[in-house]
Amino acid sequence: MAANNTSETDELSAADTVAFFGLLPLFVIRLLAAFAVHKNPALHWRQRLALTFLQAQRTTFSNRHQRWLVRRVSTGEAITQHCRKNKIAHKTVLVKDSKPTPAAADLRIPPPILHFLTPPAASQDGNGTGPTLVYFHGGGFVNPLRGEAHMPFIMKCAASCRASQVVILEYALAPEHPYPTQLVQCVATVRHLLEKSCLLPSDLILAGDSAGGQLVGAVLAHLVHPSPYAPPLKVDGQFRAALLVSPFVRLAVGADFGTYQTNDGRDYLNRPQVDAFGDAWQGRGDEIWANLGGTEAAAEVWPKVFDDGPRGLVRKALITVGTAEIFLGCCRDFARDYAGAETVAGSQGTDWRALLEGKERVLAECDGEAHVQVALDSAVGYDKGAMGCAIMSWLALV
Incomplete structure (x- = not known):
């Protein structure tokens, strides 16, 4: 099945290729220098290596x-390669009946592609009683899923919550497909699972990192305050859980934006990079489905999503953030002001299960860690990071 974003990969010209290889020695020098001087006692050396690699x-x-480096392999190809290598059962479904409203009709939004994976433990068990983990990947809305980083992490999440299946959305990428394309495709994904796969909301764990965490929030906002770009969707009951890993919850505004400045240089993301992602994506600052915590509608929408009673949309929610992230301030504000989350802080070696047990909505602050640190950890084969341990401990409890 053809991926809906493979054609956007830019090939390098001959001059670009020569320039790229010419820059490799400089890259190595900068990597070694940054790794040598990087001082963050909260991080393992492998975590520091991954962080300085991205900075260099x-x-x-x-x-x-x-x-070119990031888009060489599409989301679909990365998933297929991982499943083939690890002998994971995998099928794709093109959601042909997904239709945007007239407000988005001129955007020519392609039908979303869903990747259904059966975790090895579920294949061996065979009873199919576990939840369905629905995952929206990060990448600033412009980059595909990173197989070496995302896939081991997603499959560890599936094992921790004893998922019977994993569903990964292969959404179309900006700038070729700007906002609200990804929102429309995410809503169509949830609709397909509820109406065509006959799953209940209580069967679903909605999860995502960075831009994917934003999309989890955007879907939840749409359910109580429908976007004009996607048909309304009513759900009967509560979702089992929502996991937002280093979510992009607020569009950057103003020249002085808290931890965008104080954590500049500690994270591998910076303000110009986030601005470039935003310019490509074209999310509207006055719409809650793009700017989760930065609109007047937020005060009305989020209390309905995170209501403590049976009318709330989500039974349990976890937001994670590293204390070295530029998104730290935004995530704190969103978790406190809108999700009603209790903050817990920890580092490597923390007993996260003891901290998280019995709590319905939590912000887990991970000492010294960078943006979506758990994905970086997965890429270098490190499984003792604070963010990863917090997530796996929480998933085991939902």
Whole structure:
């Protein structure tokens, strides 16, 4: 099945290719220098290596080079390669009946592609009683899923919550497909699972990282305050849980934006990079489905989503953030002001299960860790990071 974003991969010209290889020695020098001087006692050396790798990559290569590096493998190809290598049962479904409203009709939104994976433990068990983990990947809305980082993490999440299946949305990428394309495709995904797969909301754990965490929030907002771009969707009951990993909950505004400044240089993301993602995505700052915590509608919408009673949409929610992230301040504000979350803080070696048990909505602050640190950890084969341990401990409890 053809992926709906493979055609957007930019090939390098001969001159770009020569420039890229010419910059490799400089990249290596910058990587080694940054790794040597990087001082963060909260991080393991492998975590520091992953972080400085991304920082050196950003400062060495042009935007065109970085785009080529990231987009060489599409989301669908990355999922297929991982499943083939690890002998994971995998099928794809094109959601042909997904239709945007007239407000988004001129955007030519392609039908979403869903990847259904059966975790190895579920294949061996065979009873199919576990939840369905629905995952929206990050990447600033412009980059595909990273197989070496996302896939091990997603499958560990599935094992921790004893999922019977994993559903990963392969959404179309910006700037070729700007906002609200991804929102429309996410709503169509949930509709398909509820109406065509005959699942209950209580069967679903909605999860995502960075831009994918934003999409989890956008779908929840749409359910209580429908966007004009996607048909309304009513659910009967509560979702089992929502997991937002380092979510992009607020569009950056103003020249002085808290931890965008204080954590500049500690994270691998920076303000210009986030602004570039936003310019490509074209999310509207006055719409809650794009700007989760930055609109007047937020005060009305989120109390309905996170209501403590049976009318709330989500039974349990976890938001994670590293204390070295530029998104730290935004995530704190959203968790406190809108999700009604209790903050717990921990580091490597923390007994996260003891901290999280019995809590319905939690913000887990992970000492010294960067944006979506758990994905970086997965890429270097490190499984003792604070963010990863917090997530796996929480999923085991939902």
